[in-house]
Amino acid sequence: VSSHETKKPGEPEVFRRKKRKLDDEGEGQHGELNLTAMIDMMTILLVFLLKSYSVSSTNINLNNLTLPKATTPESIVEATKITLTTKAVLVDEKPISLPNGAKLSLERGGDGLLGFPDAVLDSSDKYLIPPLKKKLEESAEKQRKILERQKKDLHSKILIIADSKIPFGTVAKVIRTVGLVTIDLKNPDGSPKVGSDGKPAKDGWFDEYRFVVITPRKE
């Protein structure tokens, strides 16, 4: 029961009503809004947006990058990201470390064969980029620990975010390098698994490949 509803002994009903009306008008004159309902709504909205923002890998940095356009029903998923701009290769937004003095120029030249300089490629396999492989293996090892704790399938997805103007040969080298990233298999007791040839058994880490594209907006 509110204060202005308190019944005083001997006070007539007509007076009480009039007093209540005056009290209400007085509150209105202060101009104070009741913000509680708005805060409630805002908090729910904020929690929802923060949650959906944190689980999505949508924070793709488009600086120095023009993505190809395509219609596709598949929307973005959580995965390891490789970004290929015309000047750099990044794994999860961090650039790969290159040998001393090596500079990347991944755009198409006159003959369209520019790409990774020899210093960056493996001496025996020109389709393998050792600094990228090393970075991906580090990332795979971190993910493996998390997935092992969650008792999930020990594989991962890769998203390739590449500039539309770079030659496909460059992307092909990256795809091949990704395919060569392996992890050592383990027995249920944690000991390393040995293959039939007596060597440590390995398995490919990335088993789902996707190109990131810009899709037309749905009306």
Next chain:
Amino acid sequence: MEPYKKQRRGIDAIEEALSGELNLVPYLDVMVNLIMFLLLTTATASAFGLLSFNVPTFSKGSGAKPPDDGEKPLELTVWVSKEGFQVVSNKGAPLDPLRRTNSKENEGYDFKNLQLLLERIGKAYPKTKNATLFVEPTIAYEIAVKTLEVMKESEPGKCQIERRLPTKAEAAQPFDPAAPPTCEISDDGNYMKCRRKVDQVAIYKGCLFPEVILSDRVR
């Protein structure tokens, strides 16, 4: 009267502090700004899409199982070169190449006729859902992505993909991860179900060749 007014104001402030009511206005300011930022970033992020592809497995597997009807399955390859498109298959007469035109759009690559040709092949072999895409190293990544899109979809936005865990009955069936995906068409012909991985089944509706193997060399 002035000292009395000041004293009164002081008392009001103390009363307000003691009443336990929070000043919610700064909190509301922060929330509104955060919500605006999150809503804007979510709206921008929704413009990204993914184009999935497979990579060749040069492995231990025994290869794809031929279908029960004893007929050799269709092996389709789309070859993108400087000259244009060449569609190669193990069925029927060799197809004429789709040469590049003088058009500035898509660097003169004839995607319209490629789409018509693939649709014709798709209708003739409805049980085949996998194909190979070979792109020469000098071709722009943008053209490779566009070709991949045309191979997957007969018309923009028609192809729908759903991925799920295999049911108990599906999981009990033997599965070779090194072989290309084995697909089966539904009784009503509305969708195609492909076993992609040990822990994944993909349902394709309205797609042309959704399971594309991206090859970087002619094997």
